[in-house]
Amino acid sequence: MHHVVLKRLGQAIFTMWIILTVLFFLFRLGLPDPTVALVSEGLSPEDRARIAARFGLDRGIFTQYFIYLRNVLSGELGRSFHYNAPVAGIVGDRFLNTMALMLPAILISYLVGPLLGVLLAWKRGSRLEVGGISGALILRSAPMFWTGMLAVMVFGIWFGWFPTSGMRTFPYEAAHFFDKIFTLDFLHHLILPATVIGLYYLGLPMLIMRNTMLEVLGENFIEFCQARGMSPARIMYAHAARNALLPVITQLAITIGLAVGGQVVVEVVFSWPGLGLEMFNAVRTSDYPLAQASFMLMAAIVLMLNLVVDLIYSWLDPRVTYTAAR
Amino acid sequence: MIRRITAIAVALLLVVPAFVFAGGQAEPEGEPVQELTVYTTTESYDPIRYEAAFMIADAWEELGFQVNVSPMEFSSLLQLFYDEQNFDATILGWSGRVDRLDPQHFLGTLHGEQTDLGANNPGGYVNPEYDELFVAQSREFDADRRREIVMEMQAIAADDNPVDVLFYRDEVVGYNDTTFTDFVVMAGESLYNEWTPLEVTPLTDDRMLTIGTPQEPDTINPLDSTSVWGWKFMRMYYDKLVRLSPEIEPIPYAAEEIIDIDDTTIDVVVRSGMTFHDGEPVTAEDVKFTYEYFIDNDFAYFRPFLSDIESIEVVGSDTVRFNLAEPVASFITVTLSQIPILPGHIWADIENPADLAPDEIPTVGSGPFRFDQYDRGEYKRLLTFEDHFDADRIQIDGIDYIVYADSEGVFTGLVTGEIDMTAWRMEPGQIEIAEDEDHITVVSVGDFGYYHMTYNLRREPFNDHLVRQALSYAVDRDTIIDVLLQGLGEPGYSVVAPINAFWHNPDITRYTYDLDRSRELLEEAGYTWDSEGRIYAPN
């Protein structure tokens, strides 16, 4: 077993290196010169060259690559061109902001979704099931940026119940990150975006749960339970559901992995200072250090979660989910 | 039989006129003009320039050109334009920063020495007469004489038309008129100028002025910032020897008096009794230190302002003397108004200010407000500095800055009352909504930055000034302004905007929309059209 884990870990590290290398060359060779924006600030070509030199952009690309690898190994992620500050702090901040939004939304939907899924499997063939499935699919088909816009328009602007942008009201006093998010004001800001995300994510665990439940219900031990005269509710939630939960947990891991990159569109609509938007803009402005660090963080987390999921898979009979998040 | 004759007759009727028509209008020889590409920004970067490009392209097609509009991401566009000079015609803009009120910078974008890759004149316009005048004006200390030269340069540029100045877009901003009053409006900076915080009067108990911005400073290192967002924030807690008044006249601020001894010697008497926020006095030595520190550290952004200073000395107890290598027309308006006075006792120990980490950057200045708090990406706070010589007129306790993700967020903040004023212009679609809100007053101020269509003079057909003129006559500026800017802008003809009234030349050629005039000019340049209306270049 240890052998397998070590082997997979080695593979993950190798994959990580490939990702870093591909991104490095893709960014350096594909993106525009990051100092070009300085021309419109009135800088002469010589002045730009000096700035490029300050960021080490005047060296050969392979030299830059090896310096980059060395720095990454020593935990040095570089300095953002745009913010003129160390990248680690910026990425860390944005990552926490994204998680503060995504985690509650995802967890709630993965809590409620499976419960509803069980209900659908239980009421198989009824109108409730048809309605429930259709509802789940409709939730999954309305794009988040659109439902977000509607939510802001109706609840933020027309009714004025919720703030329409940002994470908190200013000014505020906070010593550290957790001071910032454990407040009523933060909760007030969180409700709209988290609801929009949560509703979107709700459908998938619900459907997966229903599908696996139907499989589980066909198995022998359920009949055994029925024979013992257990109440249907007890059979459903206490016995069958427990056995059907694994694929949902697997999907949860994948969803969280993808959520690290944030939902750029939700961050745009709600002006949420998250990692997704930061990554998007870092690429847009050729801020290589920032873009590389955020891609790296996302890749690391996804690979780690993948590893965990794979290990779970290797223990269990693989059950296949179809409408998995991409 | 009859049917056949009819058929032949019909055929003849159809064919013969076609021949006659073709015969009457000689088919042009040679090749039709190749497809022209107009580069512009993407719609999300700037919907105005994006839409304008298509409107202009439609008009050029009416003249018989084949035009392809290519919107590009901003950084790609800049790279193509400045670094590669690989374009036919490009729509870009220059922002109206206060130091550009002096015509030096904008006139310089047409200077023949700026045509190298990466420099400011990517269109490649070279006119020795213009270049000579450019040098003459930058050395002319007498404002009226300099003005005459600047006027003449504008006239030359308008006729040669290497860059078609399209329009000046108004800075349309808004403020909450139920919370504060007495806002100051300034050309080019609108409400977000350095005087507004000094002048506003609160109407409620809330004595903190809250400003919404869509961007934040690139850095608060006063030597290293290259963006207006950095500058406009820092100038509130650093003082400068000269500030530009709301009427854009230089007025001594931290300086008591400025005496030009001669064209190359300028004495600045430092105001007495000033202190830094940490209690240390501001002295002439601090001023000397600051300028020398900026020169020694040689940051790119300030180099052009400082390059002509030969030496700085302290004369007497409170006077700093600047010795210039050559007369610099813009020394007082630009150089003295751009450099913040740093506390020598803090910065002298910092050997390499470029390496400062964000939380190591000193924030002690001597300005009317003092630095209090900065949460990157979210929030900044300045508090009123009670010991400042100008503190008596300040009616507020301080300034809160809220950073939003985009201008849409800023606008929502204004509508919901979260902020008292916006630091950035509204989009045209927001203006009308803001005007309908009871608590918002909308302010519209002309800008001296401009949007331009730059032709690549190295390429056909843009190497012919008649063609450039013809293309400019085909730009319907009035419609662009009316439709895209909601009427809040002004048609452009010169790199020096009309709002910069002293330097602007109002009598130069105006390219008012006139396709007939365009055709005449193209004909004059030897261009011809085939029967389908496609345009052919002269042989």
Add this chain to the structure above:
Amino acid sequence: MKRFLLTIWKTIRSDTPAFAGFCAVAVLIAVALGAPIIATHDPNEMNYRAEGSALWIDDPEAVELEESIVPETLRSVAWDGSRYVAVGESGTILGRSETDWERIDLAIDETLRGVSLSAQAGLAVGDGGRVLLFDGEAWIAEQLDESITLLAAASEDGGMLAVGERGSMYAGGTLLDAVERLDPAALGASFETETGGRWRQVNSGVTGDLHGATLSDGLGFIVGERGTLLRWENGRVESIDSPIFRDLNSVSLYDRDNGLAVGDRGTVLRWNGTEWREMQGPISRNIRSVTMTAPDRAVAVGTHGDIMILEGDVWTRVRSGYDRHFRGSAGSDTGFVVVGTDPYINALSPPGGEHLFGTTHNGRDIFSQVVYGSRTALIVGFIAALMVTVIGANVGLISGYFKGRTDSVLMRIVDIMYAIPLEPFAMVLVLLGRPGIGIIILAVGLLTWRTTARLIRSQVLSLAGRPFVKAARVAGSGHLRVLYVHIAPNVLPLVFLQLAVAMAFAITAEATLSFLGLGPPRLYSWGTILHQARLSGAWRIAWWWVIPPGVLIMITVVSVFFISRALEVIANPRLSRS
């Protein structure tokens, strides 16, 4: 294959939601194909409106719009103490003495640009040197120099002044005597019109266009381009040093000591009997017309519904609530009337009438945009889904069949794909190329085959050990043959299912990327429409701009989901509901 497709059809047919989804998709395909016919407008066309309207301002708090009196735009209006006369495009001339406008038919079609009424005379001027004279009872049409467009007119006590393009200026009626008394050498051409009227050209001394003229108590002013200010008295024209350089558009004198001139960029000048002084007004757009009805009372109008009223020394802005471009103004003792309107953008018009789903802030037809948007959604959805499925299915087949090192490498690539977020990846592609439909297809296609590959692989893994595969190998079939002839047909239902799921995802992804502004320029997509709505800032009020594209995305995606659920039953019979 035929039987397989038939099975699919039967499954869809028997499943109500899936059938509804199938019909919805069919309708969408029909809409996409027939877009040019179904769309009512060119989606890029900015739609204008132009008509002759009047706005009555008796009380600045309650302005009253009299909409579309005539289809022609009105350029100018005048009041002679008992009646209003308005003139406009295509020779339109309207009179109003009681409550209704009446068209006066003179059988001319030149656009009339200026009108002036006084006790003894009235005149209207326009294109092609057209002059209309009013003798107290009827209008007589005359013509001066045909090549000149006349822009404005002034009249007083039977004296008449007409000014126009390129500094052209003509005097007629009782003003002629004064003109002809001057140095004969300075006299311009004389015109005898067919109806016996006499006019004389006056040398204005300027070459720029003249936009406005006024006469009062023998004093007159003419204004024009680049701040041109001319003073007229006793037949003499004299140029005045102007305090401004912007175009002046209109001038109005109340008496010899009170006058106003207005121009571009909110310019207002006031005449106090000795000089013109700049005055501060509340409007920053161009002002087109001014009328002074008392020494302390005036109205000025401009574009985008701008109206301001002078009381004493202070101008107050009147909120008309209309985005029309006004041209002319007149005033009586009780109030003012303003006419227009030049073509204006039919912006943010709610649904109904000419625009089924309303219009955008640039007057574009949202219905047509939505119709064309279906093309983008389906094309991107289909091609990207095909790409995803082809790549994913092949990777899955090869990986699951060969296992070992091949599998390991391919699955690591899948891992990499999971680690790259879509939006920034698409941004990289845009920076490598240009924004466009191809970029979006590539971004979705290159990145999201990961799930398909994983699913197909696991099914192939379980198939590869089956007896029929071994039998095929023993019978001497090559690997490729086994893979594509024996195994592939067994995963076909799953591939089809994945195609549907991929399509639903691709449509959402396309909308997402377009919403971020990475969509193809000028080709509409539902995401682009929402992007523009948000970018304009108008989305918060224009619900009709936000709802239709979103609903369509939702319908399309949910339809594909319903179909894919039906396919799921074929692909995985264990899920069958029976």
